[in-house]
Amino acid sequence: SRLEENVKKTISENPVVIYSKTWCSYSMEVKDLFKRLGVEPHIIELDELGPQGPQLQKILERLTGQHTVPNVFIGGRHIGGCTETVRLHRKGELTSLLSEAGSS
Amino acid sequence: SRLEENVKKTISENPVVIYSKTWCSYSMEVKDLFKRLGVEPHIIELDELGPQGPQLQKILERLTGQHTVPNVFIGGRHIGGCTETVRLHRKGELTSLLSEAGSS
Numbered sequence: 698s699r700l701e702e703n704v705k706k707t708i709s710e711n712p713v714v715i716y717s718k719t720w721c722s723y724s725m726e727v728k729d730l731f732k733r734l735g736v737e738p739h740i741i742e743l744d745e746l747g748p749q750g751p752q753l754q755k756i757l758e759r760l761t762g763q764h765t766v767p768n769v770f771i772g773g774r775h776i777g778g779c780t781e782t783v784r785l786h787r788k789g790e791l792t793s794l795l796s797e798a799g800s801s
Numbered sequence: 802s803r804l805e806e807n808v809k810k811t812i813s814e815n816p817v818v819i820y821s822k823t824w825c826s827y828s829m830e831v832k833d834l835f836k837r838l839g840v841e842p843h844i845i846e847l848d849e850l851g852p853q854g855p856q857l858q859k860i861l862e863r864l865t866g867q868h869t870v871p872n873v874f875i876g877g878r879h880i881g882g883c884t885e886t887v888r889l890h891r892k893g894e895l896t897s898l899l900s901e902a903g904s905s
């Protein structure tokens with residue numbers, strides 16, 4: 698579908714992509730983390746897109762198996778949610794993923 | 802209002818009350834914390850109450866100044882959200898609040 702092509706394009710063209718919801722604290726945490734790392738993520742707020750929001754969330758589930766937010770991609774690769782991203786950061790692996798993706 | 806009286810009654814009659822949303826990870830974290838402490842909180846899932854959900858959330862804001870979930874009360878006293886509850890626990894103060902409230 699056109700929306701699915703849109704998602705794939707977004708993920709491939711931006712080093713860091715976060716599908717988020719504005720009022721969700723887990724989404725806020727992961728957005729803050731990247732900002733502290735000096736990275737400007739491409740953020741899509743699913744609750745601000747009217748009916749497209751749930752449609753995108755379904756597409757992401759089909760593409761990644763994950764139906765929750767936040768949904769994080771680095772260098773086109775699916776990373777996971779807030780927990781997974783924070784875990785990678787604590788292991789020291791996030792910054793190398795970011796430099797590989799040309800983002801820091 | 803009758804709904805507001807309901808809220809005050811719920812808070813005064815239950816040692817631990819959590820106003821929550823089922824799909825919210827911060828709400829899940831605070832519910833898990835109390836369960837780990839061997840406490841059975843009285844849980845109100847605001848997203849499962851149809852139009853009453855947002856109405857209750859407004860009442861809670863009027864009563865506590867807090868419009869977010871989770872909204873936690875111990876022994877009738879407003880504690881705060883997930884962050885505040887976890888902070889009290891790390892300071893070792895949560896268990897004493899709970900025993901004062903007759904909950905552990």
Ligand SMILES: N[C@@H](CCC(=O)N[C@@H](CS)C(=O)NCC(=O)O)C(=O)O
Binds near residue numbers: 723767777780781827
């Ligand atoms: N462990 C996951 C939890 C993800 C999760 O449960 N997200 C919630 C919001 S905090 C969710 O997407 N709920 C369903 C929804 O909002 O559509 C993470 O760290 O990201």
Ligand SMILES: N[C@@H](CCC(=O)N[C@@H](CS)C(=O)NCC(=O)O)C(=O)O
Binds near residue numbers: 723870881884
């Ligand atoms: N620091 C607060 C954050 C609370 C917060 O932002 N909650 C979000 C959900 S995670 C919220 O209620 N957003 C508005 C809404 O869902 O109505 C806490 O620890 O509880």
Ligand code: FES
Binds near residue numbers: 723
């Ligand atoms: S909605 Fe509360 S943490 Fe995501």
